[in-house]
Every structure is written in structure tokens, then in C-alpha cells.
Amino acid sequence: MNLKELAKHLNLSQTTVSRALNGYPEVNKATRLRVEVAAREFNYTPNARAKGLATGRSMSIGHVIPTSSKREMVNPVFGDFITGASEAYVQAGYDLVLTLVEDGDEERLYRNIRDKGNVDGIIVHSPQMDDSRIALLLDLGLPFVVHGRASDITANYSWVDMNNRGAFRRATGFLAELGHRRIALVNGLEHMDFAYRRRDGYLAALEAHGLKVDPALLRAGEMTEMLGHASAQEMLALPDPPTAFLSSSMMTAIGLRRAIQEAGLQMGRDVSVITHDDELAYLKNGQTVPIFTATRSSVRAAGRRAADMLLRLIADPGCGPLHSLLEAELILGESTGPVPVARPEKTYRQGQT
Amino acid sequence: MNLKELAKHLNLSQTTVSRALNGYPEVNKATRLRVEVAAREFNYTPNARAKGLATGRSMSIGHVIPTSSKREMVNPVFGDFITGASEAYVQAGYDLVLTLVEDGDEERLYRNIRDKGNVDGIIVHSPQMDDSRIALLLDLGLPFVVHGRASDITANYSWVDMNNRGAFRRATGFLAELGHRRIALVNGLEHMDFAYRRRDGYLAALEAHGLKVDPALLRAGEMTEMLGHASAQEMLALPDPPTAFLSSSMMTAIGLRRAIQEAGLQMGRDVSVITHDDELAYLKNGQTVPIFTATRSSVRAAGRRAADMLLRLIADPGCGPLHSLLEAELILGESTGPVPVARPEKTYRQGQT
DNA sequence: TTGAAAGCGCTACCAC
């Protein structure tokens, strides 16, 4: 059933029915009620394409995820991010359009996304440090929010990010305070902004604790189980092996733990591991003390926030670039209870530059 | 730039320009060339909504993922599935619309999806054994392909599934052949079809090897690290603990391995683990022998296949329900080399019922 | 408070 038929059935004009259904004030109360009842009765659902054509808005948001042989496959945390974003979209009546893109030809791709017109704005995933997409999107005038930041870009754009630097600084600090002197980092590809920041936090903590950096204890690559395994295996074979590992991903950590086990070492006794993507981690202190890193729910909160931000940007383009830095929970203690939700550290507006 | 403007610029009618751009045969070769050049020059991209309104097709596919507090969060393998599906969509010029839905009110929801008209078909994720959505969708006449099956449903519908039963039968068999008599299964929620089938395969293998089923070695729940940890902890405290574990998910396996380690046992020596979602698993035989379970790439292949299937169903609705069962790689051996891609076991058409 | 009619940008039918 479409609007025309519904109107005919009610002996009303399309105009009135449309107005009644879209909450315009000038409709007679009784008329509106009649229309609403009939709409429900006939399961009337407006055609989104037609509505979009008429209003100029598509009521959907694009999520653009770069993939290529050189980058990682779709990151597992993406599911959590989307879950959070989706909440906002459902409430606001928006749809989510997912676009996986091989890198290369960004110019044409993003222009097409805009001109095709089936999204009102996009969320940009996996920014690199010098991500060229930001300038491009600013130029195209398509509203967007970046999930993460691009450290080498000076332009002012909207983003939502986890405090990666802070999380890794603290995690490294924990290990140092427990007496570890040889702390390894198995990171993601370091042209990715999140990985750069994590490394930065790691280095800062080493320096703060008077530990010197050993390049042999640093590894970066696609965050696979294989990377974790190979890295740990090689490092543990060093004359002066690490006694603790920081891992940037759950996947990497799985391989890393396997290598530790294969080396005949025991987690939490001989060697400690803290994983970023993981819900639980280990510290060396005789018996295992988990560090609770609530990354999954934090990422979900980030998704929610990014979506809210973008919707606001679309509704009120003048509200200027928005930023939000979320603090990931990182709790020393028992591994019980529900996962706490990340709290925003700060959110602020800023005038357009 | 839109069609009208482009046509005016070229001193041609919209009709001709449209025909030239859409590959209709009756266009003069020279004209077509002129049009194509101009289109590229002005970065002309047809408006998808207008095109959709005119053609009646939206050129996008919906992926519907149920979520609720009672079910698991978005499964990590979903990213791989989407990656595969996306390849097909890009080639065919389709977009991917992602819809996360809380369960309840399926009736209204799926009807809305159809009537809203911004997808031409959907992929149904996470089917339960008696999933009510299948009858509903069949009734609604919206083309769909299920990722997985619904064992309790007798209707004939299109699906793509991994051979979960076979994979768990084989995995259990490996362990039994290595001499394990007490093999535990930590499964997903067993009203989910994949979990039911995995359990079924596990039970079949036990029976084939003359091992008896011990309910104390069976656990099912949301596939979290906590489930894995709690399950393994309790089982290892039994008077007659298991010497091997099968885990339905990477997340569960992480917790499970932690419990093993906390119990002072050593993986691959005291106890063996095979994880489904994982790339590597362990067998007990003096030294560690990994089982390479190429689930990630297998799932990606499944996504690709499901998408191809749905596109075909949309193009030719008469081609009848299609089915495809994919075999997950499960290789005893070294953990090196690239991940092999799943081969289809069988694909066949079938007349409409 | 209601309705007629003009688009939104495109395709597709029919005439030339």
C-alpha cells in the first residue's frame, strides 16, 4: 500500500495524509487519528527511495572500511563499534550502509559516494597517520566523523577516538612498577594512527620509568596470530629476553601466548602479557592477577558516540567539528562482573576553521 | 551535475544520454563516445535514489543480524563473512545495508524492510533451529539467503552453511585417535543452529569411537572468555577431568586456556585444545602439533557465495532455492603458509516447492 | 484545515 492508495481509501489528499503521518501541526486532530489508524491497519510504510528523492536526504549513514592485502582484514572490534553506532541509527530512523574499499583511487570513490547520494554522511574507519581522505572529504563537503585520528593532518575535522596512547602508557607503567625491565611491544602496522599512538604511549612510559628502549623488543605488523607467535618466539630466544609483553590485538596475543607456552614458560609466573583487545590479561606476581581491559564495551560506546556526533553534524552543519576522546577501562583486579562502559574524557565543540 | 544538465550541455535529450550511459544498443557509436567522455569529464554519477525509484530496484542488499542481551554480541567471524560478500556486491554494483535488530516483533520488522524498499534482498544471519523468520520471509516474498540453516524448519529456502557437524566430528575424532577418553565441549548457545550441529558432530564422533557422553563435560552459553574460563575451571576440578577441549569460539578458547594455565597444566602436554574460530589448535602428542583450522578464510568464502547466490536469486527468481555447504579446512600439520580457501562440497539448484 | 500541482532525477514507453 502506498500513499496514493491510502489517501484514496481515506477520501483525503496525499498531502493531508503525508502531513498527518509526518507530524505536521496543521492537521485536524480527528483526521490525524483516522490516518494513523488506517496506516497501521494497512501496514503502510513509506517508500524510502521516494521519500529520499523528495526530501533530498537518504536517511542513511555510510561506514567506509579500507581493506587491502597490505592492511589487516576487518578488525574484530569493528563489530562492537557498529553495534554502538547502530543504536543511534535505529533511534533516529537511519540505515547503515557498509562499504569495504580497497585503497587506491580514493578521489573517485568518495566523490561517487557523495554524488550517488545514498548516504547523508559517513564514518571513516582505520585512519592512517597522514590519511589523505580527510582533506578530500573536507573538500567534498560530505559530513563525516573519523573513528580515530590522523596525527599528521592539521586540518580540523570531527573524530571519536579511544585514548590509545594513555592506555598503553598505563599498561606499560603497570608492568614497570611490577619490576619488569624488559617489556616487549607487539603492535599493529605503525602507519595506522592507533598503532603509532600506542607505541608512543609505550615509549613514554618506558622513559618515565627510566627504562631504555630496545628495538629488538618492538615489533609491528598485521595483527595476526602468526605475527604474535613469530615475534614472541624470536624475542624469547634473545640472550636477554623480555619478561613481559604488550599486545595490540587479541589475535596477536593468541599467537604470543602460544609461543610462550611452547618455550616452556608459564604465563603470569615467568612472563606477563597485557592485551589491548582482550578482556583479560595477566601480570606477573606469583599468582595471576588479571587486568581487565574493557575494550569491547569501550569500542561500542565509541561507535555510539561517533554516530550521535555525525547525526548532529548532519542536522546542524554549523555546529562545527566535534571531537571526543574516550578512556578505555583498564582495571587491575578480579575478572568478574559486567563490562563497564567507557566514559568520555571530554567532548567539545569548536568553530569552523 | 545531473542527467538533465549533462544532456543540455551535450545538446542531447536525457533519454539518449541515459541510454548511452546504460549500454543500450541503439545508440550511435560516436554519440555514445561523446556522452561517455563528457560524463567522465564532469564526474557525472547518477543519483541512486532517483534511479531506484525509476527502476524499482534499490541495488542494495540487506544483512540482518539479530542481537539481544540474550544472544551474543556481533560474532567476530561476521567481519570475514561481510568481506567475502562485499566482493560480490562491488562487482555487481550493489550496496550493503547492515541492520542490527533486537529480536521480538520480527513480523513488523521484516515487513518494513520489504516495504521500505531500500534493499532488493537480504542475508539472514544467526538462524536458530526453529527460526521463525524463514517462514515469514518466504511469505513476504522478499528474496533471501540464510547464512546457516534452521534444522527444525522443513520449508525449502536458500542457504549457505559451513559444515559444522563435519568439522566437529573430525576434530573430536582427531582427539579420540590420539587416545583421549575424556573430551569436553564448550559450545555456543544450543538453540543456535550452528551450535546444535557442532554438538551433534561431537556426539557422533564420541559414539563412533565408543566413548560415552558425560554431561559434565558439556557446556553451552554465550561465547565469551568468561564462559570458557568458568567451564574449564569447573571441569578441571572434577574427580575425572577432561584431557582435551573443543571450543566453539576463539573468545571462549582464550578463557579456557587461561583456566588450564591457572590449574598448573600445560597445553599440549597435559591437555589438548581445538578451537573452531581459531587459526591454530593443539594436540597432545609429546610435542605440540597444531591443527590449522582455516575458519576465517572459509567464512569469507561463505560470504562470497551467499552474496552470489542472492544476486542470482534476485536476477532470476525462478532459479529456485539454492543451497551450498562449505567444508572448513582442518589440517593437521605446521602452522605456516597462507590460509587455504574453503572449497564448496556441493551446490545445487532445486525446483521451487 | 485541506487540496492541487509542481517537482526530486531518473528510466522506459512510444512516436518520429
Add this chain to the structure above:
DNA sequence: GTGGTAGCGCTTTCAA
């Protein structure tokens, strides 16, 4: 080969 024109289903002036 090419062009005029009537929709696709909705919103939104403008009049009444």
C-alpha cells in the same frame, strides 16, 4: 538513432 513525455512515490509550495 533520437527525442518527447509519463511516470516511480513522496514532499512541499501555493491557493483555497
